[in-house]
Amino acid sequence: MDWHQLWTIISLPDNIPIVGMLFIIPFFTWFGLRQAFANDRLLAKLEADPKLARTHHRKTQPFQKGWARELPVWPYLMRMEFLAVVIVTFILMVWSITLDAPLEEPANPSLTMNPSKAPWYFLGLQEMLVYFDPWIAGVVMPTLIIIGLIVIPYIDENPLGNGYYTYKQRKFAIWTFISGFIILWCSMIVIGTLIRGPGWMWFWPGMTWDHNRLIFEINRDLHEIIGITSQPWIGIFGGLVVGGFVTAAGYGCHRLIIATEFTRKILGRMSLLQYAILQVLLIIMLALPVKILARLLFRIKYVWVTPWFNV
């Protein structure tokens, strides 16, 4: 256990946000879901008792008698904003006085940094470079993430859970978002920052960053394992594998979409286009962990090799 190495990584000023993220993201996940579960309990109560539902105020923190429903912004909201500004300024001041922004040697194209890392918020994408070619990890994926986020409101046809925390009424949406945001985005950032060392090799926390470390692992393409050697067949085989994955993943996602009576009802509200976009995004999102596992477990480099691109 190399505590010194661990400390060097964690205490790097630029890594502070990630160390902070390790606490902040779980905290807010808990904080949000806690309110969701509180609302879900209320929902269960109201669903069991339709008569109560008709007269109930429908909030976990209801108005008290004599309370105004609305408050003047001045001073009630302004003072919250003022408080937030004071607290943020204080944190920022302490942070800036105690920790210095990093400054390395002057830029030198002939002296490569090892590891050379992107800023922390792009480390998820840089981590993806291990598993995918740059055109996928660096161009297609960011584009799809942006498009995927933008279309969320236009493909989520579930009218429940508008303006309040709930888990029960939006299980599918919440699981999808949490897999994307927390499992794929945040944890890849943490891996890229805290785990990846020289040569972008995997170093467990506490392992010494050995710059001379070599890992002999032979990554092979899927067609090599199967034993196909000449081109048109390699391409066709890869295409079939990818097509097979798309079919299987699409089928799996469809099973999830029609899993319960409620989700079927939501599906009934969706147009064909909405359904198609949802499927495409889900399948591509699912492809990431599948490819990651294929690499980590079976040392597979590409599954589809063509003269123009490799997947």
Add this chain to the structure above:
Amino acid sequence: MAVSKKAATKSTPSATNGSNGSRQLLGLTVDPQEIKQKALMDLKAIKQPTKTEVYKSIFRVKHDQTARSRTLGVLSNVFLHLHPARVNRDAVRFSFTWGMGGISFYLFWVLTWTGVLLMFYYHPTKVQAFRDILYLEHDVPFGKLLRNMHRWAAHAMVLTVQLHMFRVFLTGSYKKPRQFNWSVGVILLVLTLLLSFTGYLLPDDQLGFWAVTVGTNMARATPMLGHEGPFGPQFGMTPFNDVRFALLGGSIVDANALLRAYIWHCIAIPGFAATFMIVHFWRVRKDGGISGPNRIMLESEIKPLRR
């Protein structure tokens, strides 16, 4: 106004003249009693600045404790009128919004101010950039604090914007009628990341240089538009005409890249971000304010879809 009158009162004893209290001063008849009265009135006004004409001319509303003037006070102020006059009692609670949208905006504001101050010392040239940072760190009064604040506020903003998005998702606030504002928000998220990324190169040190090299190397692989990307060569892409070349103003990260990063970072992207923020806030208001905490809705209450 008040000051000049007081000066006049003081100077009267030296220029006494005339009878029944009035005195002649520089050819004017002056009544000390009257002047005293006026001075007292001005003093009173100083004690209650909110009753003066000056105050009213600036704030346009009377300052008193009625609900009406509180409302008007918010509505008739450029900076406050982004707010509604009154809000849902629950919407003020931290537990619902986590305050992350507002904090992101405040951090953007901090970044703008510290950024402008940094610009006073920084030249985006290969010769000067790195030295300017050293100068800021060692010689400029509070220069180090300034640079640190700009850096850490940027990191913090990237984090708070993501948390804001997470809360908006968990509360389902992107649902009708706020779909479009979510999309505006996604653009803001992208702009925030780009702002941070373009700033990374500016110190012109090893950290920024290699981060940007790694980042822009990916642009080489853009399908069709990068010289190493799928179908790139077929589209006639070379290292000297592809997207990476356009981003860097050259085939390597050098002086032109520094200048371009500087312009994107200090002018273009902040401009876009500010514009989209205006739209974002406007839409929060137009979509009926913050989404909740709403009354929970039961599954049996879903209305059939009308298309």
